[in-house]
Amino acid sequence: xxxxxxxxxxxxxxxxxxxxxxxxxxxxxxxxxxxxxxxxxxxxxxxxxxxxxxxxxxxxxxxxxxxxxxxxxxxxxxxxxxxxxxxxxxxxxxxxxxxxxxxxxxxxxxxxxxxxxxxxxxxxxxxxxxxxxxxxxxxxxxxxxxxxxxxxxxxxxxxxxxxxxxxxxxxxxxxxxxxxxxxxxxxxxxxxxxxxxxxxxxxxxxxxxxxxxxxxxxxxxxxxxxxxxxxxxxxxxxxxxxxxxxxxxxxxxxxxxxxxxxxxxxxxxxxxxxxxxxxxxxxxxxxxxxxxxxxxxxxxxxxxxxxxxxxxxxxxxxxxxxxxxxxxxxxxxxxxxxxxxxxxxxxxxxxxxxxxxxxxxxxxxxxxxxxxxxxxxxxxxxxxxxxxxxxxxxxxxxxxxxxxxxxxxxxxxxxxxxxxxxxxxxxxxxxxxxxxxxxxxxxxxxxx
Amino acid sequence: xxxxxxxxxxxxxxxxxxxxxxxxxxxxxxxxxxxxxxxxxxxxxxxxxxxxxxxxxxxxxxxxxxxxxxxxxxxxxxxxxxxxxxxxxxxxxxxxxxxxxxxxxxxxxxxxxxxxxxxxxxxxxxxxxxxxxxxxxxxxxxxxxxxxxxxxxxxxxxxxxxxxxxxxxxxxxxxxxxxxxxxxxxxxxxxxxxxxxxxxxxxxxxxxxxxxxxxxxxxxxxxxxxxxxxxxxxxxxxxxxxxxxxxxxxxxxxxxxxxxxxxxxxxxxxxxxxxx
Numbered sequence: 001x002x003x004x005x006x007x008x009x010x011x012x013x014x015x016x017x018x019x020x021x022x023x024x025x026x027x028x029x030x031x032x033x034x035x036x037x038x039x040x041x042x043x044x045x046x047x048x049x050x051x052x053x054x055x056x057x058x059x060x061x062x063x064x065x066x067x068x069x070x071x072x073x074x075x076x077x078x079x080x081x082x083x084x085x086x087x088x089x090x091x092x093x094x095x096x097x098x099x100x101x102x103x104x105x106x107x108x109x110x111x112x113x114x115x116x117x118x119x120x121x122x123x124x125x126x127x128x129x130x131x132x133x134x135x136x137x138x139x140x141x142x143x144x145x146x147x148x149x150x151x152x153x154x155x156x157x158x159x160x161x162x163x164x165x166x167x168x169x170x171x172x173x174x175x176x177x178x179x180x181x182x183x184x185x186x187x188x189x190x191x192x193x194x195x196x197x198x199x200x201x202x203x204x205x206x207x208x209x210x211x212x213x214x215x216x217x218x219x220x221x222x223x224x225x226x227x228x229x230x231x232x233x234x235x236x237x238x239x240x241x242x243x244x245x246x247x248x249x250x251x252x253x254x255x256x257x258x259x260x261x262x263x264x265x266x267x268x269x270x271x272x273x274x275x276x277x278x279x280x281x282x283x284x285x286x287x288x289x290x291x292x293x294x295x296x297x298x299x300x301x302x303x304x305x306x307x308x309x310x311x312x313x314x315x316x317x318x319x320x321x322x323x324x325x326x327x328x329x330x331x332x333x334x335x336x337x338x339x340x341x342x343x344x345x346x347x348x349x350x351x352x353x354x355x356x357x358x359x360x361x362x363x364x365x366x367x368x369x370x371x372x373x374x375x376x377x378x379x380x381x382x383x384x385x386x387x388x389x390x391x392x393x394x395x396x397x398x399x400x401x402x403x404x405x406x407x408x409x410x411x412x413x414x415x416x417x418x419x420x421x422x423x424x425x426x427x428x429x430x431x432x433x434x435x436x437x438x439x440x441x442x443x444x445x446x447x448x
Numbered sequence: 449x450x451x452x453x454x455x456x457x458x459x460x461x462x463x464x465x466x467x468x469x470x471x472x473x474x475x476x477x478x479x480x481x482x483x484x485x486x487x488x489x490x491x492x493x494x495x496x497x498x499x500x501x502x503x504x505x506x507x508x509x510x511x512x513x514x515x516x517x518x519x520x521x522x523x524x525x526x527x528x529x530x531x532x533x534x535x536x537x538x539x540x541x542x543x544x545x546x547x548x549x550x551x552x553x554x555x556x557x558x559x560x561x562x563x564x565x566x567x568x569x570x571x572x573x574x575x576x577x578x579x580x581x582x583x584x585x586x587x588x589x590x591x592x593x594x595x596x597x598x599x600x601x602x603x604x605x606x607x608x609x610x611x612x613x614x615x616x617x618x619x620x621x622x623x624x625x626x627x628x629x630x631x632x633x634x635x636x637x638x639x640x641x642x643x644x645x646x647x648x649x650x651x652x653x654x655x656x657x658x659x660x661x662x663x664x665x666x667x668x669x670x671x672x673x674x675x676x677x678x679x680x681x682x683x684x685x686x687x688x689x690x691x692x693x694x695x696x697x698x699x700x701x702x703x704x705x706x707x708x709x710x711x712x713x714x715x716x717x718x719x720x721x722x723x724x
Contacts, residue, residue, distance in 0.1 A: 040552065099479055172570045176562055180548045186515045186541035187566040187618070188533075234598040236553045416635065 005260035016150050023153030024255040025248040027208050030160035032247025033240045034167050034205050035222030040178040048219040049112040050086040051206050055119020057085025058140050059126055066131045073133040075152045079207040086203050089115050143214030143267025145255045159208040163201050175236055214267035221247055224274040231285040250274035304407050307376050308335035314373035327362045379414055380406050381436040386417040389425040466529045467491050468622040468653035474523030476513045483509045487678045494651045497670035498658040502697050505675040507657040511624045540620030544627055545608050550600045556610045557595040560585050563617025585617040590639050605636030625656040
């Protein structure tokens, strides 16, 4: 199998296999990049409904061709039939939802199941026709790249490349449409025509994918690469290009795999390859990935525990200036460290030069640690006062509310809160340079 | 699209007596429910005007109907004396911030740059000079430092400023703004007011849907009181009266009393740059 796979991937499987692989890759490229706009315009579900609704068109075209005595296996004819019935399905969804008659999702589910059901019935009618080639229709449901002719592959590739060029040409108007349709219309963009163009491109890419990927899974190659690309970038241009590359890679790899392994359906293989890419991105994506998210959570919890410890140490020193060093357990307990934080934080605090061990035992804040603790305390008390004065919270609630905002709000917001206090409640602020007094009486504070 | 002859349309707003916006007998209905009924109004040719009225009064719909974003049942719209299709280059629209998905993959600069494409054309990358103008528009609203930030990572007030920058980048003569102060912090509100006053000082017209009755007389020199019908319109000082507010807000008495109190309190602070 490995040899066959390599052959398929390296275009060594002969002229026909090469053209088929290239056709599939071109389809993946077009589906991935167009999929970004389909997704951003909120059209993923209607794309799925349209894909399912291609079946009655494909089967209907087969029946008509058979009755007329043409070659019923002609791919252009079948794809045209599929495009017509899918287009009708899209129009039907529009008509059903107009004026709020039926909700969008209900209309799409309705059209999807009616279209697919009608298609399945027509396919069974086809089986009874006295012509050959009925078995080929099944490949439109789950996709079968094997056995595709070079002519078919070129047709698919041509359709995909044409769609891709249109996407590139309409890139900026489509971006404006997807982000803010009303604004786009207000500056004179023909938003109706653009929406129709987007739907038309979606239909073109859908029917291009029918033969290789199949109507059930074709929407996957529009959605999965786009979602994957979105996970790793915040730029539309990068997203569209990356989704195209991912779609092409998935289609090419998947088609190669299914060509190498007998009875492996092409569509499912392609979608699973795309899925693997998605899962990888979901885990390792720099900002939106699961790991990045977990790391941010971890870091924030450490920062919060560190800040609480520094503040606790500072306030302890404020109450008893002569007490001197504090033990790690005191520091940790006062700040409510959990077990793993007790394991990590002392190392971190020492490494960052915020505390130093004292020869006689215990630890003390370094000058840097003291400065930081002082600033943290000041900011916490500033928020306490702000919450009491501007928010009218009782002291205890203000203390908790301050705990929640002080670690996450940026310093400029704290400065705005200070400016507010200076204007509205200056008695709460100390004279220049002094430290703000606690926002609640000492007796209520105590260790918690 | 009307890419031709922008130069002629960019010329000065013409004789000052031409209203920036004139609607005549405008009616709009959603699903047979009238939202706007026989509204006629002429705005000044420049300055700041507020559209004030209760929820569901059709304020946003009025702006959308002017722009052709919702179908009109009847009526006529003139922008600087011309049909809207001929005057799009002179109109800038600021939609409600909540009307778009801010998770869209774009930076603040890219959103502001959308305000330049109508002039440059949509089918080629923005030239460097145009990109700089978009950046300048961001600077005007105090967002220069956030140009490369993804818009989803901005605060609500910052997002609203980006929207305003995109509108400024249009260099329009008539601005239609849908609740520019909705859900923004005090600093952003002050910044937006400054921008609006600068626009008015440059001879442009800003028409804004405004919810806060207390600040309306401070910020705006002109007002349209709207509740499906146009109740009253004119200079703030003579139009924003308790009687007119009572007619606009109908029987909602507690709200009404607040409004009157706010009008009295705010009235003392009127004048200034927001004057008619």
